[in-house]
Amino acid sequence: MTLNGISNAYYNPYAAYGSYPGTSQTGMGDQSSDALQGVPAAAGDDQKVKQGYKSSPADCQTCRERKYQDGSDESDVSFKAPGHISPQASAATVMAHEQQHVSNAYEKAAKNNGNVLSCNVTLRTAICPECGTSYVSGGTTNTKISYPNESNPYQQNKKAQDAIRYTGANIDYAA
Numbered sequence: 001m002t003l004n005g006i007s008n009a010y011y012n013p014y015a016a017y018g019s020y021p022g023t024s025q026t027g028m029g030d031q032s033s034d035a036l037q038g039v040p041a042a043a044g045d046d047q048k049v050k051q052g053y054k055s056s057p058a059d060c061q062t063c064r065e066r067k068y069q070d071g072s073d074e075s076d077v078s079f080k081a082p083g084h085i086s087p088q089a090s091a092a093t094v095m096a097h098e099q100q101h102v103s104n105a106y107e108k109a110a111k112n113n114g115n116v117l118s119c120n121v122t123l124r125t126a127i128c129p130e131c132g133t134s135y136v137s138g139g140t141t142n143t144k145i146s147y148p149n150e151s152n153p154y155q156q157n158k159k160a161q162d163a164i165r166y167t168g169a170n171i172d173y174a175a
């Protein structure tokens with residue numbers, strides 16, 4: 001297996017500690033272990049009831065009936081009507097939804113001659129009380145946009161100084 005151009009055939013950082021899954025005792029073996037490639041070790045984990053919970057993740061009625069709905073005042077984002085998201089897809093789907101809010105903030109700032117100062121996206125996680133599956137339960141997007149205030153006397157003074165400073169900066173030589 002090669003990571004970032006470094007082959008593990010000649011160097012094994014774990015050799016002093018013995019072998020790790022998928023390698024031989026010398027550290028020169030083929031590293032095709034499921035644990036190293038992100039594949040779950042036991043394919044039937046969805047069918048098992050975790051200790052202290054009522055049902056398995058595959059049979060969980062709470063997870064099947066969980067609905068997500070947007071509570072913002074923006075009309076052009078997803079999930080204005082309640083919709084189901086599986087626990088496995090909740091992180092990606094909620095993050096994509098929150099990115100719609102970020103995109104809308106930049107669009108709003110561009111239309112109104114504003115400047116986006118900051119955007120924060122926060123995802124909340126929870127654990128299902130019935131089956132013990134962790135999932136993303138929702139998200140929040142906070143944006144700060146600065147708009148020029150034309151009625152502010154300091155802003156008017158700054159515009160007047162800019163007008164004086166930039167007078168004659170562009171000269172039309174063809175005239």
